[in-house]
Amino acid sequence: MSVEQLEGTQERGPEPEPLLDFPLSRRGDVLPEECSWLREKAPVARVRTLTGDPAWLVSSYALAKQVLEDERFSLKDTANAGVPRQYALTIPPEVVNNMGNINSAGLRNAVMKALNPRQKGLQDFLRATAGELIEALVAEGGPADLRTGFADPFSAALHCQVLGVPFEDWRRLMSGLDVAFMTAREPFADSALNWYKDVGYFADAFKAQLARTAEERTGLLGKFAGLREADPESAHLTDEMFATVAVSLFGAGAVSTSAFLVLAVLALLQRPELIGYLREHPERMGAAVDELLRWNLSVGDGLPRLAMADVQVGDVLVKEGELVLVLLEGANFDPEAFERPDELDLERKSANAHLAFGAGRHFCPASALGRAHAEIALEVLVERLPDLRLAVPAENLVWRTGFIKRLPERLPVAWQ
């Protein structure tokens, strides 16, 4: 598709032809080439999704924010039967309304407390865990895979701690997400088996918390056990409902934190001077992580919304019932919103109002926890392994396909 062919595509004819297929490239280290021409020539572009359905891809900062903040664009309703889809559902449709379900079950306060990075002992636990994982890698010797040796277990450890399940189960929990977050053309039966396997696991973990004394209980499931016993408002909630909250939080958080961390580390490995900079300036880690969040391409699909009414978005009148996909890298690399967007500038001065955590009603409820997770991981990593480097050519990284995140299957590193 050439730029010339794109001219004049914004009028709403009878049924606009798709400009291109979505998703874009799966590489997480190179901004997809379509990004800037889409933003300039067709910031609300007709695309064809994996399922063959039409959708509007929104790629400028201003329009992305407009869609995310306008409640006439619904996330929950993207799970309805018969609507255009980005990919087949691999989780039960009602789970798409993740935070909405938590709110209506009266569990918002308990969940938000569990997601608070300043809760007692959590940051010390994370620092100690990061240190132990790195010691284990050093003992094994490099090259080693930083994803399975560090980013995955570190992210899983945070979630096991916050939810109240044993860390030793991290591998089986993470491997469930390999299936739950697949993007498939057609529904497949065993996605349900995968989901209910994890619901069963967390229901057993909830029962184990119930069997403990109040003092022995841990994490959000421990808190839920207390609510079951003492809070009449929660008495109607079944074990399965509590377990579903835990499965969906583990799912929403563990892949997001690990994929972001892997891509943030890769961006630093490709600019070794930045590792030295972060080592010398640990106090600037907060701003650096925000810039890495703006820069990161880990969200590989579009944030989906279903139009509940006819709404004008830029030059396009989006019709009720149509699917809109918000392209985060379109927004986060928009020169109208960020000076020199193509530069990874860890000292970026102006407020870094990126959309890496979304915007509006569905803004990530764990943004502070996500930031703390990455800050601690990077702080420990650059401190313990100052000579960290990519141990293979970047073009030899294997990028996962058919998954909601852009993710290298392995990130081989060395440090000696």
Ligand code: HEM
């Ligand atoms: C660096 C890490 C993270 C990133 C980049 C991230 C990104 C996002 C984004 C972009 C959204 C908005 C989705 C949308 O609008 O459709 C979101 C929502 C959400 N995130 Fe995160 N997230 C991160 C960490 C976490 C963690 C650690 C948890 C929980 C343990 C979590 C739980 C959720 C939940 C439950 C929602 C849905 C909110 C709603 O629908 O109202 N996230 N996240």
